[in-house]
Amino acid sequence: MCEAAKKIEKILGEESVSFDEEDLETHGFSEWSTSNTAQRPVAVVSPRSTEEVSMIAKICHEYNVPMIPFGAGSSVEGNFTAPFSGISIDISRMDQVIALRENDMDVTVQAGVNWVTLNETIEQHGLFLPLDPSPTARIGGMIATNCSGTNALRYGTMKDWVVNLTVVLADGSVIKTRRRPRKTSAGYNLNSLFTGSEGTLGIITEATLKLATIPTHFSVATAAFPTVRDAAAAASNMIRNGIPLAALELMDEVQMKVINQNGGAGGRTWEEAPTLFLKFSGTSDGVQDNITRAQAAVNTHRGSKFQVATTKEAMKSLWAARKEALWAMLAIRPEGTQIWSTDVAVPLSHLAEIIELSKKESGRLGLFSSVLGHVGDGNFHQAVMYNPNIPEEKDAVAHCVDDMMVRALKMDGTVSGEHGIGLGKKACLEKELGVNTINVMRALKRSLDPRWLMNPGKIFDEEETPAA
Amino acid sequence: MCEAAKKIEKILGEESVSFDEEDLETHGFSEWSTSNTAQRPVAVVSPRSTEEVSMIAKICHEYNVPMIPFGAGSSVEGNFTAPFSGISIDISRMDQVIALRENDMDVTVQAGVNWVTLNETIEQHGLFLPLDPSPTARIGGMIATNCSGTNALRYGTMKDWVVNLTVVLADGSVIKTRRRPRKTSAGYNLNSLFTGSEGTLGIITEATLKLATIPTHFSVATAAFPTVRDAAAAASNMIRNGIPLAALELMDEVQMKVINQNGGAGGRTWEEAPTLFLKFSGTSDGVQDNITRAQAAVNTHRGSKFQVATTKEAMKSLWAARKEALWAMLAIRPEGTQIWSTDVAVPLSHLAEIIELSKKESGRLGLFSSVLGHVGDGNFHQAVMYNPNIPEEKDAVAHCVDDMMVRALKMDGTVSGEHGIGLGKKACLEKELGVNTINVMRALKRSLDPRWLMNPGKIFDEEETPAA
Numbered sequence: 001m002c003e004a005a006k007k008i009e010k011i012l013g014e015e016s017v018s019f020d021e022e023d024l025e026t027h028g029f030s031e032w033s034t035s036n037t038a039q040r041p042v043a044v045v046s047p048r049s050t051e052e053v054s055m056i057a058k059i060c061h062e063y064n065v066p067m068i069p070f071g072a073g074s075s076v077e078g079n080f081t082a083p084f085s086g087i088s089i090d091i092s093r094m095d096q097v098i099a100l101r102e103n104d105m106d107v108t109v110q111a112g113v114n115w116v117t118l119n120e121t122i123e124q125h126g127l128f129l130p131l132d133p134s135p136t137a138r139i140g141g142m143i144a145t146n147c148s149g150t151n152a153l154r155y156g157t158m159k160d161w162v163v164n165l166t167v168v169l170a171d172g173s174v175i176k177t178r179r180r181p182r183k184t185s186a187g188y189n190l191n192s193l194f195t196g197s198e199g200t201l202g203i204i205t206e207a208t209l210k211l212a213t214i215p216t217h218f219s220v221a222t223a224a225f226p227t228v229r230d231a232a233a234a235a236s237n238m239i240r241n242g243i244p245l246a247a248l249e250l251m252d253e254v255q256m257k258v259i260n261q262n263g264g265a266g267g268r269t270w271e272e273a274p275t276l277f278l279k280f281s282g283t284s285d286g287v288q289d290n291i292t293r294a295q296a297a298v299n300t301h302r303g304s305k306f307q308v309a310t311t312k313e314a315m316k317s318l319w320a321a322r323k324e325a326l327w328a329m330l331a332i333r334p335e336g337t338q339i340w341s342t343d344v345a346v347p348l349s350h351l352a353e354i355i356e357l358s359k360k361e362s363g364r365l366g367l368f369s370s371v372l373g374h375v376g377d378g379n380f381h382q383a384v385m386y387n388p389n390i391p392e393e394k395d396a397v398a399h400c401v402d403d404m405m406v407r408a409l410k411m412d413g414t415v416s417g418e419h420g421i422g423l424g425k426k427a428c429l430e431k432e433l434g435v436n437t438i439n440v441m442r443a444l445k446r447s448l449d450p451r452w453l454m455n456p457g458k459i460f461d462e463e464e465t466p467a468a
Numbered sequence: 469m470c471e472a473a474k475k476i477e478k479i480l481g482e483e484s485v486s487f488d489e490e491d492l493e494t495h496g497f498s499e500w501s502t503s504n505t506a507q508r509p510v511a512v513v514s515p516r517s518t519e520e521v522s523m524i525a526k527i528c529h530e531y532n533v534p535m536i537p538f539g540a541g542s543s544v545e546g547n548f549t550a551p552f553s554g555i556s557i558d559i560s561r562m563d564q565v566i567a568l569r570e571n572d573m574d575v576t577v578q579a580g581v582n583w584v585t586l587n588e589t590i591e592q593h594g595l596f597l598p599l600d601p602s603p604t605a606r607i608g609g610m611i612a613t614n615c616s617g618t619n620a621l622r623y624g625t626m627k628d629w630v631v632n633l634t635v636v637l638a639d640g641s642v643i644k645t646r647r648r649p650r651k652t653s654a655g656y657n658l659n660s661l662f663t664g665s666e667g668t669l670g671i672i673t674e675a676t677l678k679l680a681t682i683p684t685h686f687s688v689a690t691a692a693f694p695t696v697r698d699a700a701a702a703a704s705n706m707i708r709n710g711i712p713l714a715a716l717e718l719m720d721e722v723q724m725k726v727i728n729q730n731g732g733a734g735g736r737t738w739e740e741a742p743t744l745f746l747k748f749s750g751t752s753d754g755v756q757d758n759i760t761r762a763q764a765a766v767n768t769h770r771g772s773k774f775q776v777a778t779t780k781e782a783m784k785s786l787w788a789a790r791k792e793a794l795w796a797m798l799a800i801r802p803e804g805t806q807i808w809s810t811d812v813a814v815p816l817s818h819l820a821e822i823i824e825l826s827k828k829e830s831g832r833l834g835l836f837s838s839v840l841g842h843v844g845d846g847n848f849h850q851a852v853m854y855n856p857n858i859p860e861e862k863d864a865v866a867h868c869v870d871d872m873m874v875r876a877l878k879m880d881g882t883v884s885g886e887h888g889i890g891l892g893k894k895a896c897l898e899k900e901l902g903v904n905t906i907n908v909m910r911a912l913k914r915s916l917d918p919r920w921l922m923n924p925g926k927i928f929d930e931e932e933t934p935a936a
Contacts, residue, residue: 103704103817126708146653157651159660160628175905181813181882183625183845185614185664186889187897187927188909192627192660196653213710236571240594242681244712244750282712283761286754293751345649349571377651414649421654429655437643440916441656447915448908459655 004063005043005087008056016052018044027070027088028081034340035078035424041068041088048093049110050166050174050205057203058172060087066456067170069199071141072114074134076341077422079145079198083457089203091140097121098206106163106180108208111140127211130155133418140204145420146196150247150279150322153376155212157418159195166206167194170449180208193444198420199455201448215281218246219291220315223303224273228252228359228371231274232352234301235375238278239348243293244286247279248376249322252359255329255370259321262328266320271305276375277322325372329383337387340397342424344404345379346413354411358382358404365396379417405431421459435464472531473511473555476524484520486512495538495556496549502808503546503892509536509556516561517578518634518642518673525671526640528555534924535638537667539609540582542602544809545890547613547666551925557671559608565589566674574631574648576676579608595679598623601886608672613888614664618715618747618790621844623680625886627663634674635662638917648676661912666888667923669916683749686714687759688783691771692741696720696827696839699742700820702769703843706746707816711761712754715747716844717790720827723797723838727789730796734788739773744843745790793840797851805855808865812872813847814881822879826850826872833864847885873899889927903932 009017018024019042028040047053060067066086073080082088094112101107102125109118116135119128132149133142141147143165148157155161164178167190177190194201225231231250238245251259257272259265278294280287295306309318329339346354355371362369362384373380382404386397405415405428415421415428430438438460446452452462477485486492487510496508515521528535534554541548550556562580569575570593577586584603587596600617601610609615611633616625623629632646635658645658662669693699696718703716719727725740727733746762748755763774777786797807814822823839830837830852841848850872854865873883873896883889883896898906906928914920920930 101815101817103708104815105708106815146657148651148653152651156624156628157653159657160624169908173904175908176902177905179877179882179900180815180880181846181885182816183616183620183813183842183847183885184882185616185625185886186882186884186893186900187664187906188669188912189614189627189660189664190905190908192657193912196655196657201656213708215710240571240573240681242683283754283757285757286751289751289753345651347569347572347574347648348650349569374651378649379651409647412648414647414652414654416654417649417651418653425654432647432654434644436641437645437658438655440637440643440658443915444656444661444912447911 001042001063001065001085001087004059004065007059008045011055012045012047012052016046026073027090030073032074033076033078035081035422037081037083037423039082039085041082041086044088044090046090046093050168053089053168053203053205054172054174056089057168057170060453061171061451064451064453066453067203068455069140069144069203071138071144072134072136074136075141075145075420075422077419077424079420079422079458081423083423091138094205100125102127104180105211106208107211108206109139110206111138111204113139115139115142122211123214126214128214129161129209130212131158131161139207143195143204143207144197144199148418150249150374152374153248154244154246159192161210162191162195163208163210165191165194165204167202167204169202170451170454182210196420198422198458200445200458201454217282217284217287218315219280219287219308219310220318221278221291221294221306221308222318223276223298224271224305225276225301225303226273228274228355229352230301230303231276232375234297234303235276236348237297237300238294239376241293241297243290244282245278245290245376246281247277249277250373250375251275251277251322251325252371255325255372256321258328258332258370259324262331265324266317270321277319329370333385336389337385339383339385340401341381341383342401342404343379343381343417343419344408344413344415345377345417346408346411348378350411350413351375351378351380354407355380357407361403362400365400367396367400377417378413423458426460429460439464469510469531469533469553469555472527472533475527476513479523480513480515480520484514494541495558498541500542501544501546503549503890505549505551505891507550507553509550509554512556512558514558514561518636521557521636521671521673522640522642524557525636525638528921529639529919532919532921534921535671536923537608537612537671539606539612540602540604542604543609543613543888543890545887545892547888547890547926549891551891559606562673570595572648573679574676575679576674577607578674579606579672581607583607583610590679591682594682596682597629597677598680599626599629607675611663611672611675612665612667616886618717618842620842621716622712622714627660629678630659630663631676631678633659633662633672635670635672637670638919638922650678664888666890666926668913668926669922685750685752685755686783687748687755687776687778688786689746689759689762689774689776690786691744691766692739692773693744693769693771694741696742696823697820698770699744700843702765702771703744704816705765705768706762707844709761709765711758712750713746713758713844714749715745717745718841718843719743719745719790719793720839723793723840724789726796726800726838727792730799733792734785738789745787797838801853804857805853807851807853808869809849809851810869810872811847811849811885811887812876812881812883813845813885814876814879816846818879818881819843819846819848822875823848825875829871830868833868835864835868845885846881891926894928897928907932
């Protein structure tokens with residue numbers, strides 16, 4: 001492996017290859033993730049172009065070295081860990097916007113472009129890329145995990161915004177999945193195959209993405225409910241009635257309390273009750289109309305304290321609690337504790353039930369946990385606090401997360417709504433889909449990566465787990 | 469092959485297998501299509517369940533017999549032809565709605581369900597499946613070709629509505645791609661891989677589909693323009709300004725003349741000029757607001773005769789010309805002539821140019837042709853009339869279609885916006901994507917269908933075309 005890295009260094013130059021311990025650590029371990037391994041990559045390489053990635057892949061292929069694409073390192077399921085060591089391919093220097101075509105409403109970027117930077121660049125043209133994962137995330141990683149976020153209810157997930165991809169395959173060959181039509185039914189949908197494949201099929205080096213027009217008017221509202229079930233019922237009512245919400249988020253009473261404990265958010269003390277956060281966007285009249293209809297749904301389901309913000313400042317303040325949710329949770333945790341954050345998604349009608357059951361269990365196990373849901377998608381996150389040095393707590397949280405997966409599957413849901421499978425959820429995925437379906441994925445991977453070098457050990461293992 | 473068919477007959481019963489010449493003809497030849505072969509399947513089998521399809525596939529696999537899924541026979545690129553003969557698997561008896569879950573806003577159906585029937589069944593729940601291909605189309609075929617239609621601008625294409633698929637693979641094994649989450653990032657996106665794969669990877673037997681809420685208010689408008697370029701500019705203006713149109717269709721002056729020649733439509737004589745057909749849906753205020761904004765865009769780009777309909781009757785009348793476009797073209801054609809109908813899609817800014825160039829060329833070649841565009845998607849259809857018994861005309865139309873493909877590719881577009889590749893556009897697809905990308909598709913297919921039995925000869929051939 002080191003020989004391969006040295007060979008790459010010779011070609012790319014010293015400044016593009018690092019053997020520094022700290023670099024290997026940040027590229028092989030994440031404190032955001034509960035799925036880490038003891039292994040580290042032997043080197044971190046930082047290419048600047050598709051050609052350089054292709055060259056790296058050719059060398060890794062020749063030397064049989066695992067290749068692990070690395071974006072911003074914000075994934076949480078161990079997606080960029082190096083269980084078989086190998087070379088970490090850091091795309092952060094591939095940060096060029098190649099072409100913005102405002103009349104076609106698309107943009108071509110290198111995979112290392114950060115989405116916040118991209119949106120700041122194109123805002124002047126009234127366009128934006130409507131995904132909102134971690135603010136640090138880079139396009140390549142966003143595509144590899146099929147990211148989403150609070151905007152997914154209105155705008156879908158990453159796969160819905162990909163026009164074409166340039167991908168370096170395991171042997172270093174380069175393909176482009178498509179040209180630039182917004183709509184096509186020409187050949188297999190390779191965009192969607194690579195999107196969400198977590199770097200196991202190839203390394204995404206460039207992408208052309210659709211862009212959306214920035215709506216002219218926005219508004220934000222919040223409402224408190226006596227129970228999670230009432231909040232979920234109100235959310236369901238809004239969706240079933242086709243109110244075109246831009247976002248529909250739920251935070252439970254614990255999460256609201258955490259916000260208050262952390263000094264409030266948006267300069268206010270919040271009702272410590274299950275709370276819906278709504279975003280509206282569109283024309284002035286349209287937004288007003290949607291607010292009226294949403295408020296009716298809130299009232300029908302025992303909601304109260306319906307607050308609306310329409311100025312930029314007021315919206316920011318009202319949305320602050322939602323925005324700061326994760327940070328607040330991290331800020332209040334006692335020293336030595338960690339957060340196990342995970343997500344599942346279920347059919348809409350089961351959401352209230354699974355949240356209630358999951359809260360009940362973590363409570364029963366004596367674990368502090370909060371819930372944050374993208375309820376319009378049937379998707380929710382539970383963040384459980386635990387001390388990894390206390391074996392009982394570690395076991396309890398693992399048990400709690402495992403049960404949450406089992407429940408999601410019982411309700412015909414998925415073990416990952418938006419974080420991917422990575423290292424952490426492979427066993428769950430097999431329970432979700434069954435071995436025949438996983439074997440189809442294995443066959444597809446093997447056909448493109450027969451030596452099993454692309455981010456090995458993620459999503460599923462090379463060999464079928466032998467029956468017990 | 470006949471032996472395999474006989475074996476299937478023995479198990480499924482005589483009523484499920486046909487050797488009738490006429491059945492073989494309707495299942496192997498389409499007058500809608502310009503891509504036909506001389507070959508016919510040896511038998512048509514009509515299973516009733518996934519288990520029966522699996523059994524059929526096992527026998528075909530054993531006997532090395534090509535399997536050609538057949539939905540409604542409405543595809544136009546020779547997608548269900550039998551170039552290597554084989555067995556046609558007609559899914560029309562698999563027409564059961566298995567489960568409607570209105571609170572989850574999804575439905576599970578057998579692949580043979582017709583979308584119009586489905587929408588009639590679920591209308592009472594305020595839900596619908598928002599694709600609108602040929603009214604005869606069945607879900608399995610709609611998924612296999614990733615169909616769309618006039619609603620695609622607002623609602624996307626078939627791939628955006630698939631929650632999970634039950635698929636019978638080449639060897640008869642059965643997989644389910646997913647459970648029932650509306651959002652997921654768990655494992656490879658097999659939904660999107662099978663969607664649009666035209667039966668070359670497996671036979672879709674069941675599907676769970678997302679449903680949309682039926683909007684409360686609708687409206688329809690039309691406007692005439694001096695040139696196609698003005699109409700396209702107005703359309704582009706509406707899209708860039710984010711007017712949430714439900715449909716945005718263009719018909720050129722020839723197509724409007726054809727409507728008039730066929731007795732008008734909706735009880736009126738139409739302006740024989742490039743015409744935009746707009747659909748609006750949403751709340752009462754929202755629709756009104758959108759109409760106002762659309763009219764402003766029409767006025768900016770030299771449009772006139774802006775007509776709006778809001779009652780059900782008036783909307784039907786105003787939309788009639790769009791709805792009857794293809795039928796009118798078929799009705800007015802002189803005996804002995806055929807219509808070559810094909811579509812391409814290009815980046816939005818190139819649409820006016822490619823339509824103008826395509827019209828100019830067919831004019832120059834003395835061919836009668838009309839244009840119909842899903843302009844919001846950069847997608848348009850040209851229907852060219854020709855007499856297949858006059859070699860010059862046949863050559864001219866083939867030339868004309870080929871040039872249209874070349875132009876679409878020059879503009880970075882696709883050779884198929886919504887009809888798929890089938891038999892007819894294989895060479896074009898290779899020009900579009902290049903041999904490396906096609907080889908990735910070949911590798912994927914081979915991994916799931918090593919004997920190359922699933923709808924062989926479609927999308928791409930088994931062997932790379934040797935260099936000339």
